[in-house]
Amino acid sequence: MHFAIISKVLGVLLMMFSLTLLIPIPVSLWFHDDNYMTFLLAFGITFAAGMALWLPVRFSKADLRTRDGFLVTALFWTVLSSFGSLPFLLSRGLSLSFTDAIFEAVSGITTTGATVISGLDQLPHSILYYRHQLQWFGGIGIIVIAVAILPMLGIGGMQLYRAESPGPVKDNKLTPRITETAKALFAIYLVLTIACGLAYKLAGMSWYEAVCHAFSTVSNGGFSTHDSSIRYFDSSLILWICSIFMLISGANYALHFFVWRERSLRYYFADAEFRFYFSWITIGGLVTVGYLLATSTYDTRDAIFIGFFNLASTLSTAGFASDFVHWPSFLPFALFTLAFLGGCASSTGGGIKMVRVLLLYKQGVREIHRLIHPNAVIPIKIGKIHVSDSVVQAVWGFFAMYVVMYILMFMLLMASGLDLITAFSAVGACITNLGPGMGQVASNYGSINDAAKWILCFAMLLGRLEVFTLLVLFTPMFWRR
Template identity: 60%
Template sequence: MHPAIIFRVLGILLMVFSIALLPPIITSIIYQDGALVAFLDAFAITFAAGALCWYPVRKRQQDLRTRDGFIVTVMFWLVLALSGSLPLMLAEQPGLNFTDAFFESMSGWTTTGATLITGIDHLPESILLYRQLLQWLGGMGIIVLAVAILPMLGIGGMQLYRTETPGPMKDSKLTPRITETAKTLWYIYAFLTVCCAIGFWFGGMSLFDAICHAFSTVAIGGFSTHDASIGYFDSIAIETIAVIFMLISSVNFALHFYAWRFRSFKQYLADAEVRTILTVLTIAGVVTFAVLTASNTYEANDALRYGLFELVSIATTTGYATADFTAWPIFLPFMLFFLAFMGGCAGSTGGGLKVIRVLLIYKQGSREVKRLIHPNAIIPIRIGGRPVDDRVVEAVWGFFSVYLMLYLIMTLILLATGLDFVTAFSAVGACINNLGPGLGGVAAHYGDISDVAKWTLSFAMILGRLEIFTLLVLFTSTFWRQ
């Protein structure tokens, strides 16, 4: 382990992040919204902290090892959440205390979208842009962005990429060089963001709202510049654009790369994850439409409109709203909420367990049933026609079992704070799956829960964003042994 190199990387990344405060600063100057001093102070503090970490060890030249990569990944997300909370505390609006500001910042960076702020419509424009920008930077992972510049600074970045890239298949590279891989992913990410912003603008949003919502849509974050979320605009065109880009962003970005490189869409249809998520959404869409119309909740047209939007928003873990799905009849609120446990595809900006893991768990269960009938048979698990190594299946089951245990522990902690079961259960699920809105007392916002619950849920957010093991490995004695 190389503490000096770790501090050097963290210092560089903090100074780079301070640059992200420039757009809100410019916005504050343009709109004269009163938050300029808060952002200038936050910029100075963040840059100075980064410089203090970097300057004493600036001449150290060593490659990061795997252990260093894990530490930098986890530490930087924590440091990002801390530094990201500064404007939220320093600005007169929203003027949050430390716990609330950290929760909101962590929610933004992890693209969870769980907010405790009310009166969003009345916040300064620079704060509104800043919240959306946090989600956009967190969408693909700030570490992947940093990997694109670390080689130029004499620091190897492959270890960071492996610890941050989501999904069970972490070693596949789109291009021969990790730097080019990171750059390519961000080019695609930025291109989709621009396209989404243009779509929203032509759909009827103001340019400011279009840019802000493009940030959170492509990031699958769910923050909005209005308390009523996307429902504020009451526009079928805007809702349709949002659905399209939520679906696009929930797909593995490697497929977007292949489609761009080879000018072909065959990779999408051939991908098992894409076929699975489309199948699940189609079945759930039919059920949602049938229940909403049969229960006379909406007329047929509105049932299709609101049902489809909420289904895609919740299932992809975006968390936008055009209707209060928690008030829908029978089992629909829980069905939609449980779909978020599957989440998006591996390598996407979505949260949840990831489609590939759910698919492997299903196939493993099916194989065990077949083995009861044919105990001596050799039955390989195949994804996309190719056999999956049993080691991968074991890792998925290990991930799932730890996920369930942590889910149970955090739910019990929230119950101990006095929350009812539905609120506690859904709050943990919404945060560990990076969804945002929950059920019960956290359906609208998280402002009414205790500080203990907020810190627990903040831990759940980073746990889900780093896919559990990246964080938990730091709590093992084996990791710290020489």
């Protein structure tokens, strides 16, 4: 383990992150909310900590190994959340405890969107902006952005990119060099954010609200500047814009890259994962809207607009505050379950990811066929690509650990004093990076106990790092030489 290089990378990345703490200062000055000193102080502390990590080892040079990449990834998300909580702790207008500040920062940077803060409409504009900024940087992945500058330090970046995106597609690169890959992903992410912000502005939002909501929409984070979230604007057009950009951001960014490069939409529907994703959007939308109409929950117009918005919000795991928890019969649980499917691989969506769900389904079908024809050789394909048994086994391993960790954290929350519905939905909402749950956490996590909040912070990080990247650090084999 190259601890000197790890310290060097963490120091540089932390100093980079400290610069983002200066961005809300103009917002504070523009709206006269007197929080500019909060961000200056947070910047100074964060930059000093990064300098302290980097300065003693600044001349160290070595290639990062795979184990180093996993450690840097997990440590940086943890460290980033810790220092990202400083504005919440120091802000005028907030009186958050240390636990609540950490929870809000972890929720922001992992794009979960669960919040312990109420009374958003009265909060300082700079703090509200900062929450959305955290989600925007978390959406693209701080590590993926940072690999663009790692070659300047004499450090290869592919290990970090692989650690950030584990799974069947982890070895794919859009361009021959990982640096170019990171730049391409960031460019697409930025273009989508600008397009979303302009659409919100044209639909009637102010520039401030349009920027904030574009950040949380494209990142599939779900934070808002209002307690009633996106419904505050009472606009069907805004709901449609939000729904479309949530679903676009839930698709694989590699597909966006190829469509942009080749100027052809055929790449979307030539991709098996996207077709699977689109089928869930279609079927889920029809069931949701149809059941709302059948039960006369809304009139026809509202059933279409509100029903599809809630479907998009949960499937993409954006989790904008919505009404589905109050809907009749099975519908709240059905929509909540869709969050476990989540978005596509290499997207800003959370959940298990569509490609894994598709592989699990195909493997299940293959096992049924093997009962009928025990000696048959039945390959699994995603589109025209043959998937090796080792990849299928890895997906089953991921799913097994996902379920085990879910059950473990669910039992711990029950032991902490939460009721069954609250505990079940809180873990699900955090490990899928959805945000809002049911029961006590339908709109806010402020009322639950501190022990539960720390468990849920772990759940959010586990979901953001897709289980293995974090759990590997807890194995003795990882630390052996």
